[in-house]
Amino acid sequence: MSIALTDSMETLKGIGPKKAELLRRVGIHTIEDLLCYYPRDYEDRRTIKKVADLAEGETALIRGRILMMVNNGYRRRSSLQLLVGDDTGGLPVLFFHMPYLHKTLSKDKLYEFYGKVTRRGDRLEMVHPQWNEVEDENAPPQGILPIYPLTEGLTQKDLRKWMTQMLPYAPLLVDYLPAELRKKENLCGLSYAVENIHFPTDGQRLREARYRLVFDELFMLQAGLFLLRSRTRTTEGSIAFSKNVSLKPFLQSFPFPLTKAQTRVLKEIETDMEAPKAMNRLVQGDVGSGKTAVAAAAIYKAVKSGYQAAFMAPTELLARQHYESLKSQFEAFRIAVAFLSGSSGAKERRQILEALKEGKIDLLIGTHAVIQDTVEFARLGLVITDEQHRFGVAQRARLVEKGQNPDVLVMTATPIPRTLAVILYGDLDISVIDELPPGRKPIETTAVTARGRKKAYHFLHQQVLKGRQAYIVAPLIEDSELVDSRSATGIFKEIEDLLPGVSAALLHGAMKQKEKDEIMERFQRGEIQVLVSTVVIEVGINVPNSTVVLIENTERFGLAQLHQLRGRVGRGAEQSYCILVSEHPSEVSKERVRILTETSDGFLIAEKDLELRGPGEFFGLRQHGLPELKVADLSRHRKVLLSVREAASAVLEQDPTLSSAENLLLKLKLQKNFEERWDPGI
Numbered sequence: 001m002s003i004a005l006t007d008s009m010e011t012l013k014g015i016g017p018k019k020a021e022l023l024r025r026v027g028i029h030t031i032e033d034l035l036c037y038y039p040r041d042y043e044d045r046r047t048i049k050k051v052a053d054l055a056e057g058e059t060a061l062i063r064g065r066i067l068m069m070v071n072n073g074y075r076r077r078s079s080l081q082l083l084v085g086d087d088t089g090g091l092p093v094l095f096f097h098m099p100y101l102h103k104t105l106s107k108d109k110l111y112e113f114y115g116k117v118t119r120r121g122d123r124l125e126m127v128h129p130q131w132n133e134v135e136d137e138n139a140p141p142q143g144i145l146p147i148y149p150l151t152e153g154l155t156q157k158d159l160r161k162w163m164t165q166m167l168p169y170a171p172l173l174v175d176y177l178p179a180e181l182r183k184k185e186n187l188c189g190l191s192y193a194v195e196n197i198h199f200p201t202d203g204q205r206l207r208e209a210r211y212r213l214v215f216d217e218l219f220m221l222q223a224g225l226f227l228l229r230s231r232t233r234t235t236e237g238s239i240a241f242s243k244n245v246s247l248k249p250f251l252q253s254f255p256f257p258l259t260k261a262q263t264r265v266l267k268e269i270e271t272d273m274e275a276p277k278a279m280n281r282l283v284q285g286d287v288g289s290g291k292t293a294v295a296a297a298a299i300y301k302a303v304k305s306g307y308q309a310a311f312m313a314p315t316e317l318l319a320r321q322h323y324e325s326l327k328s329q330f331e332a333f334r335i336a337v338a339f340l341s342g343s344s345g346a347k348e349r350r351q352i353l354e355a356l357k358e359g360k361i362d363l364l365i366g367t368h369a370v371i372q373d374t375v376e377f378a379r380l381g382l383v384i385t386d387e388q389h390r391f392g393v394a395q396r397a398r399l400v401e402k403g404q405n406p407d408v409l410v411m412t413a414t415p416i417p418r419t420l421a422v423i424l425y426g427d428l429d430i431s432v433i434d435e436l437p438p439g440r441k442p443i444e445t446t447a448v449t450a451r452g453r454k455k456a457y458h459f460l461h462q463q464v465l466k467g468r469q470a471y472i473v474a475p476l477i478e479d480s481e482l483v484d485s486r487s488a489t490g491i492f493k494e495i496e497d498l499l500p501g502v503s504a505a506l507l508h509g510a511m512k513q514k515e516k517d518e519i520m521e522r523f524q525r526g527e528i529q530v531l532v533s534t535v536v537i538e539v540g541i542n543v544p545n546s547t548v549v550l551i552e553n554t555e556r557f558g559l560a561q562l563h564q565l566r567g568r569v570g571r572g573a574e575q576s577y578c579i580l581v582s583e584h585p586s587e588v589s590k591e592r593v594r595i596l597t598e599t600s601d602g603f604l605i606a607e608k609d610l611e612l613r614g615p616g617e618f619f620g621l622r623q624h625g626l627p628e629l630k631v632a633d634l635s636r637h638r639k640v641l642l643s644v645r646e647a648a649s650a651v652l653e654q655d656p657t658l659s660s661a662e663n664l665l666l667k668l669k670l671q672k673n674f675e676e677r678w679d680p681g682i
Contacts, residue, residue, distance in 0.1 A: 039146035283431030287567030307381025544572030
């Protein structure tokens with residue numbers, strides 16, 4: 001039978017529509033997808049252990065016959081007790097809630113059992129091990145077995161069987177890396193790597209296979225970003241803003257001097273803006289570091305050079321906050337500011353669009369409404385997006401298309417580890433505001449268990465009675481039978497008992513935008529003392545009178561997310577507090593809490609978060625228009641990343657557009673991987 005890698009999985013024997021649907025759920029549509037569906041771990045079944053040599057706590061493979069079988073109970077409450085023996089002794093093996101098993105297993109037959117050896121009283125046993133029947137007692141053990149990510153209905157047995165069937169077709173995979181590069185980097189062949197990532201015969205082969213695939217993934221990522229970066233650096237149609245526009249009068253209007261970090265970053269932005277190539281810069285700064293002040297100075301420069309600016313934020317609340325702040329800041333400098341969002345009225349919207357097109361509006365601030373087709377600028381020169389990772393790449397590109405190669409400034413208050421920032425924003429230059437304005441009091445962070453909850457709420461109550469405001473954050477909107485966690489709605493129902501005499505409001509993502517905005521505006525005006533919320537308060541909300549944030553079920557949040565939530569307080573002159581309440585903390589969640597109580601450095605926290613969660617969970621690469629990493633880990637494989645950067649740089653130095661015959665396959669692969677970001681001009 002002739003097989004092509006593009007063939008659907010349903011062409012394989014034993015895979016019907018139901019199995020095919022399960023495979024599609026995990027991203028396997030074709031035979032090539034199957035071959036590139038790599039294991040997440042391995043079971044080492046190369047050595048058969050004798051029963052007499054077993055030790056408590058080890059994971060082992062034994063081979064023996066069932067000497068005794070006792071079936072207790074019935075249906076769901078059933079248990080099956082086996083005594084499995086070899087020539088050195090017997091080991092009890094237990095299965096629970098598997099009533100069919102006593103009919104499947106047979107006494108005196110030979111089996112292999114693989115599992116963890118535990119102790120009960122004075123005897124060792126295995127509970128719920130994996131098992132398989134052995135036809136030939138002289139057969140070698142199964143070797144190193146792959147463990148694949150699964151979905152309900154798919155089994156390891158299924159995937160291993162199909163993978164074994166299809167591995168002979170691995171040589172059909174196209175090796176996109178140029179032969180010279182493979183030789184120079186001492187990389188094994190692609191088909192060898194794929195065969196040995198699935199079924200390695202020893203540790204050395206597995207290491208070779210993994211290194212090759214890690215190198216491939218990181219190389220594709222880095223080479224693609226280098227190519228895109230070279231395109232953004234073009235001078236074609238770019239704006240060189242006037243060097244004669246001084247920022248001095250604008251900066252003198254600030255009620256405070258800029259920090260050294262702000263001054264440094266602003267200088268980098270100003271240099272970019274005055275250069276003949278388009279600026280593409282990411283400004284990273286922790287909560288409260290003063291990114292908006294720097295962005296305001298860039299807007300001033302653009303407008304006074306005769307251009308318009310656009311400022312896009314991810315939520316209407318945040319966009320309106322920027323609008324109120326920048327409007328009052330620019331009033332004295334005769335800079336016309338307008339606000340546009342999905343909730344803008346038809347008449348107001350029409351007036352704004354006309355004024356924008358005629359050049360009467362200097363700065364347009366808004367949400368995604370700013371990138372709609374009907375929005376036309378007379379002379380767009382600067383584009384600013386806030387909290388970039390909440391936008392898709394295509395949205396940023398659409399805003400850029402509204403000007404003739406305008407300068408782009410991207411701001412994020414979510415500290416991103418440098419390793420990851422280079423990957424996620426490889427087509428941008430990176431500036432970091434790594435200093436907070438003087439006089440800020442550090443937020444006191446305390447961790448309590450469920451036992452300390454009453455005391456924590458009492459403390460929050462006392463702060464509110466002193467005239468302060470507070471946030472209570474829960475992971476869920478509603479109580480759930482499936483998840484043992486506190487919900488915002490559940491806490492809000494109890495609020496009168498928890499905090500008597502306090503005005504409170506509920507805020508969550510399922511509410512309509514208008515309702516959310518009204519609640520936040522009332523909270524900002526001080527009409528609401530306590531806001532019970534889900535993570536919707538995470539982004540950019542600024543209420544200086546808020547001094548306490550109490551976060552329930554901290555084990556359900558990531559480290560960087562907890563840091564962002566903590567940043568909702570500590571914005572005024574009063575001492576602020578963050579109380580972390582853990583219900584069922586795992587070792588990882590305990591570590592998160594420990595880090596938070598010891599440091600307030602957002603960049604250090606981001607590095608730790610990357611280590612604890614891995615890049616796939618830290619940030620979805622897909623939402624940045626980047627290929628996902630299946631084997632590579634940006635935290636663990638930093639050394640490989642350095643080699644890859646050098647290799648990718650060398651290849652592109654010799655062939656900047658990858659037009660040579662030996663690089664053509666590589667270019668096609670990059671085009672496929674970077675579909676969303678690809679520039680047809682490359």
